[in-house]
Amino acid sequence: MSEHHEQSFWSKYIFSLDHKVIGKQFLWLGLFFVLFGGFQALLIRWQLAYPEQPVPWWLLGDILFSGTGGIIDPDKYNALFTMHGTIMIFWAITPLLIGAFGNFVIPLQIGAPDMAFPKLNMISFWTMVLASLVLLASYLLPDGTAAGGWTSYPPLSSPVGGIAGEGQTLWTIALTLAGTSSMMGAINYIITVVRLRAPGMTYFRMPLTVWGLWLTSILNAIFVPVIAAGLILLLMDRTIGTQFFISGGLATVDGGDPLLYQHVFWIFGHPEVYILILPAWGIVSDLLSVFSRKPAFGYKVTAIAMTTVASLSMLVWGHHMYTTGMSPLLGKSFMFLTLLISIPSAMFFFNWLGTLWKGSIKFDTPMLFAMSVMWVFGIGGLTGLYNATITADIYLHDTMFVVGHFHYTMAASVLFGSFAAIYFWFPKMFERKMNPFLGKLHFWVSFIPLNYVFFNMMVLGYGGHHRRIYDPSNYDFIKPMMWLNEYITWFAIALGLAQLIFVYNFIHSMIKGEKAEANPWGAATLEWILEAPIPHGNFETVPTIYNGPHEYSNPKVKDRDWISQSEPISS
Amino acid sequence: MSDVIAIRDPWGKATTGKLAMWLFIIMDGLSFGGLLIGGAALRLSMSSWPEPGTILDINLTAFNTFLLICTSFTMVMALNAIQKGDQKGLKTYLAMTMAGGIAFLGIQIYEYSHFIIGNETLTQHLAEAGFVGATNFVPSTGTYAAVFYATTAFHGLHVLSGVIYIGCILFAANKYNYTSENSDKVEILGLFWHFIDLIWIFVFTVIYLI
Numbered sequence A: 001m002s003e004h005h006e007q008s009f010w011s012k013y014i015f016s017l018d019h020k021v022i023g024k025q026f027l028w029l030g031l032f033f034v035l036f037g038g039f040q041a042l043l044i045r046w047q048l049a050y051p052e053q054p055v056p057w058w059l060l061g062d063i064l065f066s067g068t069g070g071i072i073d074p075d076k077y078n079a080l081f082t083m084h085g086t087i088m089i090f091w092a093i094t095p096l097l098i099g100a101f102g103n104f105v106i107p108l109q110i111g112a113p114d115m116a117f118p119k120l121n122m123i124s125f126w127t128m129v130l131a132s133l134v135l136l137a138s139y140l141l142p143d144g145t146a147a148g149g150w151t152s153y154p155p156l157s158s159p160v161g162g163i164a165g166e167g168q169t170l171w172t173i174a175l176t177l178a179g180t181s182s183m184m185g186a187i188n189y190i191i192t193v194v195r196l197r198a199p200g201m202t203y204f205r206m207p208l209t210v211w212g213l214w215l216t217s218i219l220n221a222i223f224v225p226v227i228a229a230g231l232i233l234l235l236m237d238r239t240i241g242t243q244f245f246i247s248g249g250l251a252t253v254d255g256g257d258p259l260l261y262q263h264v265f266w267i268f269g270h271p272e273v274y275i276l277i278l279p280a281w282g283i284v285s286d287l288l289s290v291f292s293r294k295p296a297f298g299y300k301v302t303a304i305a306m307t308t309v310a311s312l313s314m315l316v317w318g319h320h321m322y323t324t325g326m327s328p329l330l331g332k333s334f335m336f337l338t339l340l341i342s343i344p345s346a347m348f349f350f351n352w353l354g355t356l357w358k359g360s361i362k363f364d365t366p367m368l369f370a371m372s373v374m375w376v377f378g379i380g381g382l383t384g385l386y387n388a389t390i391t392a393d394i395y396l397h398d399t400m401f402v403v404g405h406f407h408y409t410m411a412a413s414v415l416f417g418s419f420a421a422i423y424f425w426f427p428k429m430f431e432r433k434m435n436p437f438l439g440k441l442h443f444w445v446s447f448i449p450l451n452y453v454f455f456n457m458m459v460l461g462y463g464g465h466h467r468r469i470y471d472p473s474n475y476d477f478i479k480p481m482m483w484l485n486e487y488i489t490w491f492a493i494a495l496g497l498a499q500l501i502f503v504y505n506f507i508h509s510m511i512k513g514e515k516a517e518a519n520p521w522g523a524a525t526l527e528w529i530l531e532a533p534i535p536h537g538n539f540e541t542v543p544t545i546y547n548g549p550h551e552y553s554n555p556k557v558k559d560r561d562w563i564s565q566s567e568p569i570s571s
Numbered sequence B: 001m002s003d004v005i006a007i008r009d010p011w012g013k014a015t016t017g018k019l020a021m022w023l024f025i026i027m028d029g030l031s032f033g034g035l036l037i038g039g040a041a042l043r044l045s046m047s048s049w050p051e052p053g054t055i056l057d058i059n060l061t062a063f064n065t066f067l068l069i070c071t072s073f074t075m076v077m078a079l080n081a082i083q084k085g086d087q088k089g090l091k092t093y094l095a096m097t098m099a100g101g102i103a104f105l106g107i108q109i110y111e112y113s114h115f116i117i118g119n120e121t122l123t124q125h126l127a128e129a130g131f132v133g134a135t136n137f138v139p140s141t142g143t144y145a146a147v148f149y150a151t152t153a154f155h156g157l158h159v160l161s162g163v164i165y166i167g168c169i170l171f172a173a174n175k176y177n178y179t180s181e182n183s184d185k186v187e188i189l190g191l192f193w194h195f196i197d198l199i200w201i202f203v204f205t206v207i208y209l210i
Helices: A009-014 A019-049 A074-110 A118-140 A167-195 A208-239 A258-292 A299-315 A328-340 A342-356 A365-388 A390-396 A400-430 A436-462 A479-512 B016-044 B058-083 B087-117 B120-128 B143-174 B184-209
Strands: none
Touching (some): A019 A074, A019 A479, A074 A118, A074 A400, A167 A208, A208 A258, A208 B016, A258 A342, A258 A400, A299 A328, A328 A342, A342 A365, A365 A436, A400 A436, A400 A479, B016 B143, B058 B184, B087 B184
């Protein structure tokens, strides 16, 4: 089953067919873009706190904005927040959770030798690299990158009357390529889970991490093809003169409709937020159980609740469009369906609390991050209700409140979920431990500033501070709140600096970290029975599954407080 | 608690590759769905839409549709041949399918070039359909043209990839890779080709006939 043969450097590390190597490749890609996108966030914050003051040298102001004496001009500012959003969503979070951990963890946790289609897996990664190159190439254009917001609504993204330059065209191509990569991954993950589970690994014995990644892949498979169609139309508008999304004074022919783009975008875009967060939910559900030394409370309910959220997410895209003048009846339906999501969300949230209840909690770094996901997702989820309710949303739409809300849900929850995953699986990926002290330090100096940053964004939004404005100090009603903007910026810088601890810990531990034993956390899922280094092909013999994924503190097991899924419990 | 539960697989007989192709077909169908529904939404919001047949040549495309349906038949014959172990039959029918696909693309290119170059008859037809003054029918002519080109070109690219895909399988067949027991790859190719055919029936109906 396992193939032991000598491989050249190229076939082992570059064009590898091994899901573990491809997972690491996605990890490096994601980490690069998370730092890249995060740095752009600091530049945005600088402009919002100190409008039209030169960016200091330690944020590379002299180099990046040399033409304007270190000042971010409005066009550059538009480009910054556009690329920050695009990169963080499609190039940082997607490769980190879905690309890296989807690849690394799924086959190991279900007892499979590899993905169902290793070659497709490799092509998926290299398509993503191609997409990254296209996106980065847009920085070299004379007019710069796309600048119409990460949603790229026409007419901002239109060739006529939109923002000048070909950056938007490259953005559209890059996103289509990234989507292609996601679709290839989705086919691979879905078929792998359906077909390659080890004997005895029924759906309701799969770890919740696999549940989350599997549901994510299903959503990806359904909705990325739809946005791909929409992006093709946008690309045609930009290149061969069609006018699908152009209307009114900009149009030379009748019939175009910018709202059509918004519908197509959000039909994909709302499931996309669940595509991003479902793996994090799954990982957190598993980690809370591991570090509470207790089976996950309501395992089946959590799995079913996550499936319910995934299903409902297909029907709620309209809540992004309350202010577009849609029929009030339609708006109310979308509001009802959106609020309905809070029921299954609350179910698994209380299951998480149930898992912690009376557990013997070990506060290792992955656990700190997993628990912090509960906190940030809790706040993000509750503030979502304000945005889902039409009456509140008409006031809050397009304000910093929305920015704070989706950063709590998408950025903070997913990023902390990724950190939990990295700290948890690092010993399996690199055979060494990460430094626990630096890990905990990284946690606290990230968690505290992060909350200051995103919570105060919501406060600003409640005060009427719009998102995407270049110079907030131009507005009389924002002037009294400008101190809050400065305050957020300094905490954002602290948050950015905190990540240097992580980078140091990550690289240092990879090279010089303490050697890790096979199962440092005493976890029950299958990947931990494998001794390092795991060969191409993973398991010497196909494991047989006897237990659920969370057999901790079972009184029938005498000598330790966990038992692997592949060991029968003797009664 | 501790027993091995047999995994029930509702798709027990289908190979992994075939499952993946079915999944891909569903995904591709959703892309086509996006284009067709988007086009329909634009059409419904417009006060006028050209009558079927005023600009687009229904007879020519009906012939093209017939041609594509015939290639589905030859594709079935190719699979039938290899399931009986008939190597020559497999290659002949695959080649016929490929030729049919190329002919379909040829006719589509003829149709496009005819629209793009333009002539007096086309100008007249365009005027009848409401595009007064237009001398050729290109994507920028109007929303009708844009929907036409987006949908048919997207389908044309699928036919092109299908032709290349048949070429790859034909290349492998030349090395006697397939036998009566090992015909799965031909069957998977068949699934994709029949899907292209089926989706064309929708495209033809929505774009040309109604």
